[in-house]
Amino acid sequence: xDPEVTAQLEELRARLESLEQAGPENKLSMVVFxxxxxxxxxxxxxxxxxxxxxxxxxxxxxxxGTPLLRDPKKSASGKDMMGTMFGAMLPKGAPxxxxxxxxxxxxxxxxxxxxxxxxxxxxLPQMIDLAAELGIKICICDLSMxxxxxxxxxxxxxxxxxxxxxxxxxxxxMGSKVQLFI
Amino acid sequence: MSAMEYAKELDLRNLPCPMPVVxxxxxxxxxxxxQIVKAVTTDPGALTDFPAWAKTSGNQIVETQxxxxxxRFFIKRLK
Numbered sequence: 001x002d003p004e005v006t007a008q009l010e011e012l013r014a015r016l017e018s019l020e021q022a023g024p025e026n027k028l029s030m031v032v033f034x035x036x037x038x039x040x041x042x043x044x045x046x047x048x049x050x051x052x053x054x055x056x057x058x059x060x061x062x063x064x065g066t067p068l069l070r071d072p073k074k075s076a077s078g079k080d081m082m083g084t085m086f087g088a089m090l091p092k093g094a095p096x097x098x099x100x101x102x103x104x105x106x107x108x109x110x111x112x113x114x115x116x117x118x119x120x121x122x123x124l125p126q127m128i129d130l131a132a133e134l135g136i137k138i139c140i141c142d143l144s145m146x147x148x149x150x151x152x153x154x155x156x157x158x159x160x161x162x163x164x165x166x167x168x169x170x171x172x173x174m175g176s177k178v179q180l181f182i
Numbered sequence: 183m184s185a186m187e188y189a190k191e192l193d194l195r196n197l198p199c200p201m202p203v204v205x206x207x208x209x210x211x212x213x214x215x216x217q218i219v220k221a222v223t224t225d226p227g228a229l230t231d232f233p234a235w236a237k238t239s240g241n242q243i244v245e246t247q248x249x250x251x252x253x254r255f256f257i258k259r260l261k
Contacts, residue, residue: 049200052207053238121198130204 027056027176029169034182035064035091036100037109037124043182044127050178051134058176059131060169062141066148068094068124069140069156076151083149090148093156094124132159139164186245186256189217195224195252202228203235210241210259218244221255228253 028050032043047057061069067090079087091097102108116123122130131138137160145152145163152163162168173179192209194202202223210219221232229246232255236243245256 045200048204052200052203053235054207054240119198120196122201134204 024177025175028178029173029176030059031181032059032061032065033063035068037097038100039182040068040097040124044131047136048130048134051136058137058172060139062144066144067091068097070154071156074154076154079149086148094128097124139168188220189213190219192221194221198225199227203231213259215259217259219257223253224251
C-alpha cells in the first residue's frame with residue numbers, strides 16, 4: 001500500500017481510539033435527592049432496569065435521600081442535640097419513607113404499600129436488596145451525613161457502599177451516558 | 183403456532199416492572215451463546231420493554247407470541 005495512505009490510516013486509527021476513550025461509557029449516574037417513597041421507588045426501578053440492560057449504575061444519595069439508607073435496626077450514640085433532633089424527625093430507613101402526595105397522615109402511604117403487595121410490586125427495602133444483588137454502587141454524600149448528624153454505624157450494610165462528595169459524583173457523571181436527578 | 187426449541191423456560195407471570203427485565207437479564211446468562219430462552223410474562227409493558235432490553239443488551243427476540251393475557255418471548259443469546 002502507498003506509504004502515505006498507510007500513514008493516514010494509522011493517524012485515523014489513533015484518532016478513533018482517543019475518541020472512543022473520551023466518549024461516555026454505558027453507565028448511569030443518578031442523584032437521589034428526595035426521600036419520598038414514590039421518588040425513591042422510581043429511582044430504584046430505573047437503576048435496577050439499567051443494570052438489567054447491562055449498564056453500570058451508581059446512585060448518589062444526598063440530602064433527604066440520605067435517611068432512606070439508615071438501618072432501622074441500628075442506632076448511633078454520642079450525637080449532639082441537632083443530630084438527635086434530625087435523627088428523630090427524619091424517616092428511619094426505607095420502610096419509613098412516605099409518599100410525596102396523598103400521604104394522609106400515614107393512611108395513604110399504608111394503602112399504597114398494601115396495593116403494591118397485592119400487585120406484586122417490590123417494596124423499597126426489597127428494591128435495595130435487588131440493587132445490591134445486581135452490583136449497583138451506592139454513594140452517600142458526606143456533607144448530608146454531617147449536616148443531619150448521621151453516623152456511619154447507623155447506615156445499611158450495603159455491599160458496594162462508599163461515602164463521598166460532589167467530585168466523585170461528577171467524575172462518574174462525566175463518563176456516563178445517562179445522568180438523572182431525582 | 184410452531185413449537186420452538188428452547189434451552190430454558192422462565193416463568194415471569196404476575197411480575198410487574200422492572201422484574202421481568204431484571205430476571206431475563208439474569209436468565210439469559212444461564213444458557214450458552216446461540217441457545218434460546220423462553221420467557222412467559224403477563225406484564226403488558228413487556229411488549230415494548232423486552233425489545234428495548236434485547237436491543238441494548240445485544241440479544242435477539244426470535245419470536246413473540248401473545249395468547250390469553252400472556253406474552254411469550256423466545257430470546258436467543260447472542261453474546
